[in-house]
Amino acid sequence: MAKELWEGNAALAEAAIRAGVEAFFGYPITPQTEVLEHFSKRMPELGRVFLQAESEVAAINMVYGAACAGARVMTSSSSPGVSLMQEGFSYIACSEVPAVVTNIMRGGPGLGNVQPAQGDYFQAVKSAGHGDFHMIVLAPANVQELIDLTVLAFDLAEKYRTLAMIVADGSIGQMMEPAEMPPMRPVRPPEERPDWALTGAKGRDPNIITSLYLGAENLERVNLRLQAKLKKIAANEVRWKEYSTEDADLLLVAYGTVGRICQTVVREARRAGMKVGLLRPITLWPFPSKRIAELAEQVRGILTVEMNAGQMVEDVRLAVEGRCTVRFYGRMGGVIPLPDEILPELEKLDAECR
């Protein structure tokens, strides 16, 4: 298929449609409302389900219901709305039904603003909801990746019967770029829904989907099963991209929008004679800790750049375990760090680690 000009949010919705999503439940919130709007037009055309819910709380519980029924389903929101969905994330994770959610992050805390930010890293990666669980967290840095990772999110969610979240920010959601859509996958017919799904107990014992396990040993068994699954995901699904790391003695670690900006920083730093490389995590959970640890043996110092007060840098430090110096640079409130301000931070690190 040829490249077309796509706006990020619409591309995300269309990619989900191409991936065979059967139902979308959502609530408007800037800067991702175009996701909902695209679905509102396309889903009825295709005879699929679109419903604007009364709140994000309701939307995620509709997703939970449809997922229990074995349908391919998703919702989308932005930071404050995602906070409201966290109750549902926890139930979905414990019930082990597959679902895809997106967070087109905006500035926070509170109502914050509608500018692009990465303040929800901790929420996505460390505390998706109450109880012990992780979501698979995918972080695209451009519209094409947003499309590709949306398709991947459905496949991973179903493969592991878990939640997969795409985290982007308002600038990826609202920018327009040439990108290629995947071909349309056929929608799975209702009679081919998974055998664990709630489809009516016809000729079989009833299926029960619950997240309630009374008795400590009972619940611990479930916890251990969930943890074993997460371990498997962590072993198999780590994804990242590297730029100019072969000979690098300084490393940038950044994801999403600022990860893309850091590609420019690498070029400019190299022009200035610094041997800088970039590792851009694609999966924020599971985190590319092993690769960062390897690179920490090779480089003198690491600069983590984020659009927040320093969140992913904690995971970088955990991976590095003191092997080299780790520094952080970030902007908040929706301010996007630019190469002109990142470069001097690299120079400082360079001087510090000489």
Place this chain on the structure above:
Amino acid sequence: MATVEIPEDMELVYKYPESLTERHTHYCPGCTHGIIHRLIAEVIDELGVRERTIGIAPVGCSVLAYYYFNMDFAEAAHGRAPAMATGIKRVSPGKVVFTYQGDGDLAAIGTAEIIHAANRGELITTIFVNNAIYGMTGGQMAPTTLPGQVTTSSPMGRDVETAGWPIRMAELIATLPGAAYVTRQAVFDVPGIRRTKKAIKLAFQTQLAGLGFSMVEVLSTCNTNWHMGPVEALEWAKQHMVDYYPLGDTKVIDEVKALAKGRK
């Protein structure tokens, strides 16, 4: 379960519903959940829809309802059963979907979900069990607790000046265009139980006919947390609850009326 041969000159008129499992419930002695479970099971049997019915259990005393119904079941987060039911029904239009909810679940934490599900005319059925108290957490004030009623969180009796008034959900839901059949019944005596069953059946028939949202509010008791004996609780409910929560239909659209007539 023991099976008995039915002699040729006799007819089987009463049996254990196929839609109930044989598991003993965890409900307190004297609790009316068991009666309401059975009525639903009998109706689902009579309509022949057990194999395409999906139930949704709430948070509250009936959180484990899925152990007692012999059909596919989901367990919702507190108050979210109508949203979950919406998700299930929208992707499985041929199935029969019902929620089973208590007063805290439906009339407090899940108020938004029930009102909007009803307003959209979701083709689901809600059985709303109102016993004017939070049972599972040990007898706290519910949105439906009567004025002056003593609970562990209204130890001086519900003061409407500070705690607000009990909510009449059947009347509230009846105002919504998407609601096709809404009624309030009580299981305080045998005639009431029979009327409740009739209402539950009509509610499921409303769903099967695609007429809109249906809800049966069932006035119920909680002798344990009311600190009464079961019989005393039933008497207390008759004397006090029915005054504030009048029995009868609050919404029956013409198509449902026709359905009710056609059934006779």
